[in-house]
Amino acid sequence: MLLIDIVLPGLVLGGMYALIALGLTLQYGVARIMNLSYGESLIAAAFGALTLYTGLGVSPLVALLLAVPCAVVLNWLLYRLLLARLMRRGKDRGAQEIDSILVTFGVLFAVQGVMLIAFGGQYYSYSYLSIPVVVLGTTLAVNRLVALLFAAAIGTAVYLLLTRTRVGTAVRAIAVDAGAARLVGIDVPAMSGFAFACGGGLVAIGGVLVSMFLTFNASMGVVFTMKALVVVIMGGVGNVLGALVAGLMLGVVETAVARLVDPGLTLAATYALFLAVLLIRPTGLFGRAAA
């Protein structure tokens, strides 16, 4: 049946989009840093998983235990060394955002350059858990289902952490108004750095999981950055559940366009959807009205 053939693979694809967008939700939604080098972190984690799996035979799911702490530390350093300075320098949020875009733009090229030297421009993939299962008459791969489950679990966990814990509340306070958060005794730079680093950890999870079923190369990061951005903005900046729903929606739309119109137009469909959301609801499908 055509509908199920579109919706199920679409949801699975969307689960992946939601997964890769979760980290950006924290980094942009909370730490207010538009990290354009986000996709590069994702690809770097994917290369890490690839190296561990093909070189040492370490399962990608075990590799997470190594990749996530590394990513957290590296992102924290990125924040402390570069971004925190810009946050202090910027006069207002607008200036801070522009500066952070520009500087992470440079980081994008630097990281990409390092990966190009290490791995060259060719495409990589490896096979892990690529066992077909039939769900409702549609064939899906187990590794993609695992990614979907992870996306749901991590999304829920992040949501609960943000809404049910003290740290999460502090982080949300910063997202709403960093100036006022400082007044009620929240250490804004430290918490922002923490949120940024956590976002980096989440992107590493995304990268490792994505590497199980996608072919990737060193210069593909920007595609993931754009997809993640589309999802974050569609879901409403800083809105974790919104990102989850928006990711699923994007997956379904892309699958539908590929099946019904032309596979060559999926990227165009992504951007068209993105531009439409920006124009009609710049605060996102589930976002609040602009402050």
Next chain:
Amino acid sequence: MSKAIACCAGLALAAALIAFPLYVNGYYLALGISVLYFTILATAWAMFSGPTRYISLATVAFFGIGAYTAAVLGETWSWPVVLLAAAAIGALVAAITGLSTLRLSGIYFVIFSFGLAELIRQLVIWYEVNIHKSVGRYLFSAVTQDVLYWQLLGLTALVFLTGFLLGRSRYGLALRAIGADETAASHSGIDAVRIKLAVFILSAVFMSVTGAIMAPRWTYIDPSIAFNPMISFQVVIMALLGGAGSLFGPVLGVIPLVLLFEVLTATLPNHFSIVLGVIFVLIVMLLPRGVIGLISPWSWSTPEGGAKGTAPVRARSGPLLQVDGASKSFGGLRAVDNVSFEVAAGQIVGIIGPNGSGKTTLLNLLSGALAPSSGAIRFGGTVITGLKPYRIARLGLARTFQLVRVMADLTVAENVAAAALFSTAPARATGRELLDLVGLAQMHDTPAGELTYIDQKRLELARALALTPQLVLLDEWLAGLNPSELETGIALIARLRDRGTTIIMVEHVMDAIRALCGHCIVMNAGSVIARGVPDEVLSDPTVVTAYLGGADA
């Protein structure tokens, strides 16, 4: 004397640039071409993005459109027509996207512009693969490298000339005012949407024509060459390195970076990306205002005053302002509920009421910041209900803001000049006289952001007066002043009335209301609960209850 020397040097430089292809070999000519085309792109980029601070990553979208226009039409049409076609298509795409996107600001615009470039690239790829049946196209052109260089040189001269004229015209200052504070600019009579759109289109036209001129340089063109996003990025860092806030800033970034990229591609082709990234990071961290920022902090010239047209004949019969049943709802909340009043010319009317009673919302309805949900507002006989703020401002209705809004990056004088730019009324006072009036004469060239809070309020008033308004709305203009400043402030408002300016003031300082207002209106929960002479109104039991609560409170 020094002027003559500069003139001779300029002529010599121009001659050297024109004769450049005649005395250098192919390698240096190619380098010269790169410098020129990046100079045009970066200067055109900075023309729009410099003053408005809308960081556009869509440069390559327009560049690619131009290149593809040349590739598709180049063999059949004559070359000048091809260039015109490229300019027209670029302008059309810029107009469509600009109309829909220029209300996005900050990060959304950055991402939108990037998405736009990618969208156009994907569509071109799809078209080429499915309709044209081949991803690439071969270009056969008789244009030699020399001719290409001269075309670019001509366009470079044109882009600098355009930038120079734009910077000197009132549109240049208007664009900077928009970049500094769009709301304040709109309320100063500046049509922000149209000006942003016009300059965006202008800059896109230069980019498209550059793409068309450059197309013959490649004999083979495909979307990944013509729409290479790297071009957008390089343009941004060149403009930022040089300094996007001034006309000749970008070229100071273009020359060193083009040379550096050239050296890098020759010596370290594999490390190109890393070095590019590191340079980018360093520029943003260390040179936030670009190379030119090191040389001169304020490099734009200020046009003095504004164009003074002839004044429209304004109806003088009847009340100056007539508000008839104005309401404004936000969802279920009626912030302003069926408010009617009239203001005669020369009056000072006070609007008072507890916090949250709808006073500022009422002012926002009058000044066009918000459109009323229902009701009609007439100003000097013209219905202004739902007009855009800049139109209302040009009609002679000026305002100040409760949370003071000055254009922080502009000087005090520029703030005032910006408001006079599009005013149609004959100016009664120069900017200097207005600054004198509010007591800021000494601060003429100080950036407005460096003023104290009180001085910023004074500047706002001078800016409002620069519109030569018939009616000024003051939103808690006296709030936060100490007793002696309050006295000066009250005297100043009285002086404005004596000059024939009508004033509506929202105020909590009752002494000022008593001293100045012949009539006042009390609002509570969106409605008018009392009106009349201040002393009577303030002793009205309903008013006392509204402020202090019921008898049991």
